Amino acid sequence: MREVAVVAFAQAPIVRRETERNEVEILLPVVRDAVERSGIPKSEIGFTVSGSCDYLAGQPFAFVMALDTIGAWPPVRESHVEMDGAWALYEAWVRLQHGDVDSALVYAFGKSSLGDVGEVLALQLDPYYLAPLWPDPVSLAALQARAWLEADGHSEREMAQVAARSRASARNNPNAQLAGDFDIDDLLAEPYLVSPLRRHDCPPISDGAAAVVLAAGDLARRVCQQPAWIRGIDHRIEAQALGARDLTVSSSTALAAEKAGVASGPVDIAELHAPFTHQELILRGALGLDGETQVNPSGGALAAHPLMVAGLTRIGEAAQRIMDGVAGRAVAHATSGPCLQQNLVCVLEAE
Amino acid sequence: MANRCAVIGIGQTQYAAKRDDLSIAGLVREAAARALEDAGLAWRDIDAVVIGKAPDMFEGVMMPELYLADALGAAGKPVMRVHTAGSVGGSTALVAASLVQAGIHDRVLTVAFEKQSESNAMWALTPKIPFQPPVVAGAGGYFTPHIRAYIARSGAPPDVGIRVALKDRQNALRNPYAHLRMEDATYEAIAESPMLWDPIRFHETCPSSDGACAMVLASEPAAANSPRPPAWLLGGAMRSEPIMFPGRDEVNPRAGRDCAADVYRQAGIADPRRDLDVAEVYVPFSWYEPMWMENLGFAKRNEGWKMVLEGATAFDGELPVNPSGGVLSSNPIGASGMIRFAEAAMQVRGQAGEHQVAGARKALGHAYGGGSQFFAMWIVGSEKP
Numbered sequence: 001m002r003e004v005a006v007v008a009f010a011q012a013p014i015v016r017r018e019t020e021r022n023e024v025e026i027l028l029p030v031v032r033d034a035v036e037r038s039g040i041p042k043s044e045i046g047f048t049v050s051g052s053c054d055y056l057a058g059q060p061f062a063f064v065m066a067l068d069t070i071g072a073w074p075p076v077r078e079s080h081v082e083m084d085g086a087w088a089l090y091e092a093w094v095r096l097q098h099g100d101v102d103s104a105l106v107y108a109f110g111k112s113s114l115g116d117v118g119e120v121l122a123l124q125l126d127p128y129y130l131a132p133l134w135p136d137p138v139s140l141a142a143l144q145a146r147a148w149l150e151a152d153g154h155s156e157r158e159m160a161q162v163a164a165r166s167r168a169s170a171r172n173n174p175n176a177q178l179a180g181d182f183d184i185d186d187l188l189a190e191p192y193l194v195s196p197l198r199r200h201d202c203p204p205i206s207d208g209a210a211a212v213v214l215a216a217g218d219l220a221r222r223v224c225q226q227p228a229w230i231r232g233i234d235h236r237i238e239a240q241a242l243g244a245r246d247l248t249v250s251s252s253t254a255l256a257a258e259k260a261g262v263a264s265g266p267v268d269i270a271e272l273h274a275p276f277t278h279q280e281l282i283l284r285g286a287l288g289l290d291g292e293t294q295v296n297p298s299g300g301a302l303a304a305h306p307l308m309v310a311g312l313t314r315i316g317e318a319a320q321r322i323m324d325g326v327a328g329r330a331v332a333h334a335t336s337g338p339c340l341q342q343n344l345v346c347v348l349e350a351e
Numbered sequence: 352m353a354n355r356c357a358v359i360g361i362g363q364t365q366y367a368a369k370r371d372d373l374s375i376a377g378l379v380r381e382a383a384a385r386a387l388e389d390a391g392l393a394w395r396d397i398d399a400v401v402i403g404k405a406p407d408m409f410e411g412v413m414m415p416e417l418y419l420a421d422a423l424g425a426a427g428k429p430v431m432r433v434h435t436a437g438s439v440g441g442s443t444a445l446v447a448a449s450l451v452q453a454g455i456h457d458r459v460l461t462v463a464f465e466k467q468s469e470s471n472a473m474w475a476l477t478p479k480i481p482f483q484p485p486v487v488a489g490a491g492g493y494f495t496p497h498i499r500a501y502i503a504r505s506g507a508p509p510d511v512g513i514r515v516a517l518k519d520r521q522n523a524l525r526n527p528y529a530h531l532r533m534e535d536a537t538y539e540a541i542a543e544s545p546m547l548w549d550p551i552r553f554h555e556t557c558p559s560s561d562g563a564c565a566m567v568l569a570s571e572p573a574a575a576n577s578p579r580p581p582a583w584l585l586g587g588a589m590r591s592e593p594i595m596f597p598g599r600d601e602v603n604p605r606a607g608r609d610c611a612a613d614v615y616r617q618a619g620i621a622d623p624r625r626d627l628d629v630a631e632v633y634v635p636f637s638w639y640e641p642m643w644m645e646n647l648g649f650a651k652r653n654e655g656w657k658m659v660l661e662g663a664t665a666f667d668g669e670l671p672v673n674p675s676g677g678v679l680s681s682n683p684i685g686a687s688g689m690i691r692f693a694e695a696a697m698q699v700r701g702q703a704g705e706h707q708v709a710g711a712r713k714a715l716g717h718a719y720g721g722g723s724q725f726f727a728m729w730i731v732g733s734e735k736p
Contacts, residue, residue, distance in 0.1 A: 001454075048591075053407075053413065053414065054406050054407055054408065054434075055407055055408075055413040055414075059408075060405075060406035060408055060475055060476060060477075061406060061436055061721065063434070064436065064594055064721050064722075064724075065594070067591060067592075067593050067594070067724075068593050071593075072591050072592050072593050073592055073593060073596070074592075074605065074609070075590040075591060075592040075604075075605055075606035075609050075610075076590065076591055076592075077588070077589055077590065077591075078435075078589060078590070078591035078725075079433065079435060079442055079445075079446060079589060080433070080434055080435050081431060081432055081433055081434065082407065082414055082416075082432045082433070082434040083414070083431070083432050087431060087432075090431070091431065091446060091449070094446075094449050094450055094453045094455060095449055095453075097353075097452075097453035097454065097455070098353040098449070098452055098453060099353065100353070120413065121413070123411065123412060123413040124412070124413045124414055124417050124418065125418065126418050127375065127410070127411065127412045127415075127418065127469075128374060131412070234429070235429050235430075236427060236428065236429060237417075237420045237425055237426065237427075237428065237429070237430045238420065238426055238427070239420055239421035239426045240417050240418050240420055240421065241421070244421070251427075252427070255427060336414070336417065337414075337417040338417075341417055341420070342417065342420075342430065
């Protein structure tokens with residue numbers, strides 16, 4: 001495959017409710033920041049692709065006005081996925097393989113605060129048999145957590161440890177929404193939100209945006225001192241019906257990890273898109289990560305979870321650590337759908 | 352450089368106002384199964400699935416590709432979901448082709464659908480933007496001012512739209528999948544139909560349809576084993592421009608002209624009107640045919656309407672446009688672009704049945720969306736590039 005690297009990443013400070021700015025206004029400085037950091041003139045970027053979802057905005061064509069942020073004039077080669085921005089990045093990576101363009105801008109935005117996220121995400125489910133029951137995402141994750149706890153003798157304490165570690169790591173992330181030091185016993189003394197999940201096991205509701213610039217081969221080396229090379233990227237889906245899947249593992253993540261070549265070297269850091277604490281532990285298993293890997297140094301999705309953005313942010317956070325020289329080899333992961341239904345795995349390396 | 356890509360399977364559903372015999376999953380599966388059958392493949396032969404549709408509010412299902420994963424045999428495979436407004440059917444095919452061109456997959460199933468009977472398109476197409484008055488006029492209310500601007504600046508006679516509609520209504524009778532089959536279509540019947548958005552009459556507008564279209568796209572080695580002749584991708588492009596800014600030409604958008612120039616360059620087409628044998632162009636309202644004839648470079652500026660009056664775009668004309676009956680006859684919005692792309696491929700495969708244009712070797716598939724700002728096009732040919 002053609003060598004392609006992340007050469008710039010930018011994100012908005014993630015907040016619970018952005019009341020002053022609409023999506024375009026949140027996105028504009030982020031896109032500008034990413035393009036400036038890339039050192040590639042905006043007019044020379046060969047392809048643009050974004051990820052967002054109409055149902056968050058509650059209106060059709062939520063991505064149309066976002067086009068204003070890139071100043072698409074003269075007209076640009078542009079595409080959009082109704083998916084997390086991580087899949088937009090995948091489309092850009094594929095497009096760069098053709099060889100006729102050398103750079104791509106990828107951006108994602110989402111304001112989860114505009115509606116009731118629980119009700120909105122229930123609309124992802126089978127519209128005939130399941131959605132009419134309005135199962136919210138926390139309840140579905142709780143079913144998965146219960147199955148996982150009982151299958152392998154895991155404990156709620158392990159889950160609380162994930163929450164405490166994530167939010168402690170987030171203290172070093174100026175864009176995180178939730179950060180701080182938490183005592184495990186204090187967390188376990190909290191009541192259940194939906195048994196066996198407590199509030200700390202769940203992601204915050206967030207508004208935000210992120211942007212990444214990709215460049216191929218020599219261009220990446222010219223504009224970036226330490227490009228984060230994409231050595232493998234793959235994504236897989238499972239059937240949606242919860243009864244048709246083994247919820248205690250993530251077979252689609254394991255398959256994507258195999259295709260992306262996660263196991264072909266040591267993993268210094270992993271940025272995992274695990275909205276719920278037990279999902280991080282399921283994903284570690286699926287990715288074959290051992291204790292040597294630092295997981296979610298940014299705080300991950302438990303510290304900030306703007307829908308449609310959080311997956312792209314994982315790739316950006318992992319890539320940034322390679323560009324900064326903090327990590328030599330990193331794995332980034334994105335998820336979509338109820339209970340880790342669809343998963344993307346990206347392996348990033350320094351030169 | 353990019354690898355070769357071919358269309359080796361095409362499947363369409365019957366288009367209708369309400370397919371209440373099928374769920375959404377059943378609808379996409381009907382098209383996908385027919386595409387697989389055409390390609391002589393089974394579900395297990397497919398490497399990846401790329402789905403497209405217009406706004407999720409048309410069915411009330413958020414990101415329905417998640418729910419549709421098992422219906423499309425995609426468990427354990429990569430699935431992508433494209434959404435670029437009305438052009439989405441075309442851009443979905445291009446994203447699927449991109450996977451083959453990049454050398455990542457050998458056989459990609461691409462599907463586009465809309466089941467508009469599940470919701471109300473007029474409501475679903477109306478953005479509810481804070482501090483802005485909602486238009487609540489549907490696509491017709493949005494595009495009619497552009498049409499009126501076209502008529503004013505081109506000096507086109509007032510009945511050009513009627514003639515386009517008559518041609519497409521008659522062409523649809525040749526297409527077994529078409530939604531609207533107006534057996535008694537006459538100039539007078541169209542002229543006397545109610546005015547919806549002046550100058551667009553009832554019979555000059557597209558229907559709201561349920562339907563899906565699917566294609567199997569293949570690499571050169573995979574296409575070599577296909578049982579029926581492939582349609583080779585000779586060029587594909589997307590272009591976007593902002594929806595509004597001072598001085599923007601909404602009648603003849605630059606993004607459309609640039610997109611056309613790009614596919615012509617890739618396909619080695621010097622004179623599109625001469626070098627192309629047939630075009631399937633996204634015409635949701637009759638007057639968009641002459642407008643797009645200019646935007647695509649088939650006619651000079653302000654002269655697209657002359658092609659209509661001369662019969663150049665008729666089924667037996669110099670450059671048949673929409674022999675399938677086009678969007679005016681079947682419009683499951685998210686699929687309408689892919690139907691254009693698929694119909695172009697059917698023509699060069701010699702597969703179009705009663706609406707086959709004799710000897711078609713190079714064909715254009717075209718789609719547009721948003722406020723005439725998103726364009727997707729491909730040119731397919733019977734000969735390997």
